[in-house]
Amino acid sequence: MSAAVVPDHPWLLPGALTPEARAPRRTPRDWLVDVVAFLLALGWALVAFGDAVSPNPQFAHNAGPSWLVGVDLLAGLACCAALWLRRRWPVGLAVVGLPLALFSVTAGVALLIVVFTVLVHRPLPVGAALVGFHLLTVPLYTAVRPDPSLPYWGTVAWTVMFIGVVVAWAMFVRARRQLVLSLRDRAHRAEAEQQLRVDQARQLERTRIAREMHDVLAHRISLLSLHAGALEFRPDASPQEVARAAGVIRGSAHAALQDLREVIGVLRADTAGGDTGPERPQPTLADVPALIAESRAAGVRVTLVDEVADPADVPTAVGRGAYRIVQEGLTNARKHAPGAAVAVRLAGAPGRELSVEIRNPWPVGPPGPVLPGAGTGLVGIAERVTLTGGRLTHGRDDATGDFRLAARLPWRA
Template sequence: MSSAVVPDHPWLLPGSLVPAARVRRTPRDWLVDSLAFLFSVAWVLLAYGDSLQPKPEFAVNLGPAWLNHLDLAVGLLASAALWLRRRWPVGLAVAAAPLALFSVTSGIALLIILFTVVVHRRLTVALALVGWHLVTTPLYLAVRPDPVLPFWAAVAWTLLFIGGTVAWALFVRARRQLVLSLRDRAERAEAEQQLRLDQARQLERTRIAREMHDVLAHRISLLSLHAGALEFRPDAPPAEVARAAGVIRASAHAALQDLREVIGVLRAEPAAGATPERPQPTLGDVPALVAESRAAGVRVGVVDEVADPAAVPAAVGRSAYRIVQEGLTNARKHAPGALVTVRLAGGPGDGLAVEIRNPWPVGEAGSPIPGTGTGLVGVAERVTLAGGRLDHGRDADGDFRLVAWLPWAPA
């Protein structure tokens, strides 16, 4: 005989207790039920004892002797039935309803049953039971008249007891609803927080994957460039072949290292709001990027007109680095052998301008380097998220031009 939570029963208040054979009473339930039973039995014995020796000034049970003996049996039965109130409160209330017409000894048991129904069942059911007790009060006093109080005073006292019980039950009901509401809000907040954490992790991993695309595209384009040179010059001097092979090996090792580090980050569970651990280049890494391309045989010219390179915010510098990296990669793919010009300019408050220019390719030298065609799309998304502007395409001079402007707030 125990209880569980079932929210969708037509008679139940959400979160109310209903039968569940596999759930046992908690120690608190045992304590409350035991006290209710003992309190009811104590009232039964007290009321029956007064009926044996009636005293007009204190009598609570006046009437035929057989009625008092019957009342004793009924009161004990109603007290024992309190152990079923958690399982069948409405059924118990309906079965005990006739006792409200004549029984004195079951008064406490009836109040406890009424309290249980008001707390755990919907108000329509509870109000029906309360209405029955209000209607039967005058009938009860007609059968069991009070020897001390006038009829209407006795009615008032009885209604006061019923009203106090109902008020207490409504208070407990409201408190339970509040606790359930707070618990539901806490669970929803926890679920929403977990969802935000999952979304943050997914966004972080997407950003890392985007960073990895830029890095690998750059590294692999260098590998393809040197491999193509070896393919078209098999008779090159051994020193030049060894130098190209060394660059290929170094680029392959660097690409594998970057890939290993990023995959390690993706396999781990990054904290919400954390930035990618690797790679994290800045504007100060652009010269090394240009030197790497020059070592691969790409002709690159750099015009640096940045007012204060050390003051460039990390996020702006990282975006500028990725734009230059993508521009050099595209030049190696689509205009091999062409002169690439990189121009950086700007300052605090004016923003940072990044321009990569190369002649429009007039033919193909060697095998084209494959690509996904999403590099410029990623750059455009990066610039947009940074609050900047991006323009690319063929200009009036016939050159391919990639221009980006990134906001640089004043210090």
Template sequence: MNSAAVPDHPWLLPGSLVPARAPRRTPRDWFVDGMLFLLALLWVAVAHDDAISRDPEFALNIGPDWLIGADLLAGLLATGALWLRRRWPVGLAVATAPLTFFSVTAGAALLIVIFTVLVHRPLRVGLALVAWNAVTSLPYIAIRPDPAMPLWAAMAWTVLFLGIVVAWALFVRARRQLVLSLRDRAERAEAEQQLRLDQARHLERGRIAREMHDVLAHRISLLSLHAGALEFRPDAPPEEVARAAGVIRASAHTALQDLREVIGVLRAEEGSEATPERPQPTLGDVPALVAESREAGVRVSVVDEVTEPAGVPAAIGRSAYRIVQEGLTNARKHAPGAVVTVRLAGGPGDGLAVEISNPWPVGGPATAIPGTGTGLVGVAERVSLAGGRLGHGRDADGDFRLTAWLPWAVSS
């Protein structure tokens, strides 16, 4: 992976790639860097003032006189270099490491650099710097001994300050890692939620398209039936020709509308909040479906034995409508002229039974109207999803029979 592809971030945790160009400081970064710079500069002023005051009670032990100017210069350079700590924290720590042998005024700046490395770079690098500072405290004490403090006490103070810096840095490091982890988890959860919504949208569109396919196949079969009647009866009375032409025109118009809806569903843009129009037939629409087939010349007999038709659940009623629609479409395709019997029976608790039967055509099924061959597959899927059963084929009397049972729970 190219390191330049890593997003700029002012705080790079261990394991992150360093970006090819320096990240820009945010206003908060400028404020923090400014405060740390002023704090380190204040320590330079205090330590240098103590060094030149030579107060026997309060002055720091400065060693040889030539160290006063060298120490001041080292402190100022280390403090000014703090502005580079975000981009090159390890390099800055290595460059200022020799100052730990003798400098008092650079102490605050050196602790800030160690803190930065501990927070933003691999932990082993930061701990190595801490160990270096602990080891160099021995030469420091030898060069600048404190008569009022024994060696072990000076070492204890050094270890204490380094321990405070390490503990604070590890706390900040852990908190930043936790925040980044929670942010990443939230982003993943949001992406997964969006993916689930997209999948649900695609599944819904596919379901609507399948329903519209059933409707469209029904319309096209009506068109074919009427067109065939006009083809075989060219001498029909003008009234019958006009009526058939009117049915063809109305069916073609409706088929075009259905086709537009299917195309609109399949071409719907991602993220669109508009709900596509869809057919929502119920069991109460079966008589209109039968009347439409009768107008097309199909002889249909209906036996309705449903005890509470008004109480049929919408989903069950819609499935029953689609089963009847598929049965009538198949009868028109494969057994033209045959009498089709539609039987509906059942009630709450017993389930809803749907049966469409027609005599087997003489000479085998007709294939004048082409089909996709997936109508019964779609009906089987619909019945299975509803928790019902489906059967189809020739019965003992030789008739073709399409039967389905759909669960109908008793309403509480």
């Protein structure tokens, strides 16, 4: 016998599949292995029968009674034929073949192949029980078919040793195949975990894009609303003022559409599993003056006090967070306190903190038309600040009565 006697099937781990799944369709390799196993068992049966009927006493020493020779041949041939069923019912064949182990010489190799199959492919307690029963039959077999050339216990020891070699070989094949299955399972699991990490990264990227779009679009749409409201309430405005307002509205609408087009393209590419392409440069603290200028061009009264010596020294994540905080503060001021003056202050140095503060007077009088919103702007800003390890406060300042949005972001040296 060889390790190829037991083919490589997906039912290597016992009890993992149903009996139907444990007998897959034979592959060409399976047919080759089964043919080799059948020929080995049949060849041994014919050799053993030839020895039993040989006139030479040296070969016919343990033939036993004459009637037993014919019965032994039939039993051996039946076991050889039954090997074609060992893939589906190895345990049943092993149990049925136990009585033959008491007297049959011709069925010896076929029975060992069946036991080998059970040890490799079925739970170890089942295989151990079958091996134990076969070991119990060895003394009885030796008594029925004695070997004159060896003493009784010598024959028993030789037979037990041969069975032990087959068991050890089967355990080695079983351990090797289970190791292969374990490595294959680990590879599949690692691949699945990698895919899960990729999916999570995509989901996080979609969430980040949604947050960025909320900040950007809220800012642009508030500019649109501001100028549209000015045109609505000032029908007597000069043509120059109307043209300027219309230009800001057109520019803001074009920028908002461009932002929407980009985010939709990114999300579609992500859904299709394609490459999203390079992203636009993200804003940093150095872009805050341009943001202030954009709001001033829209007619918002904004003052900026920038006490940061070199904005380029601010870490990228911290600078982007500060930019979004200022952007959200200006958007809230335009929404809830239209026409109010807004004060923005930036301060900080490496090794300390970056302080961002936006103030505007608390609105008085009846509330005007309010832009619709999701109400999650400050929530998103708070989460952004928390992720950078900073602190955020917002609300009415009891000392001045202004609305104050302030954040302190860590600025490591």
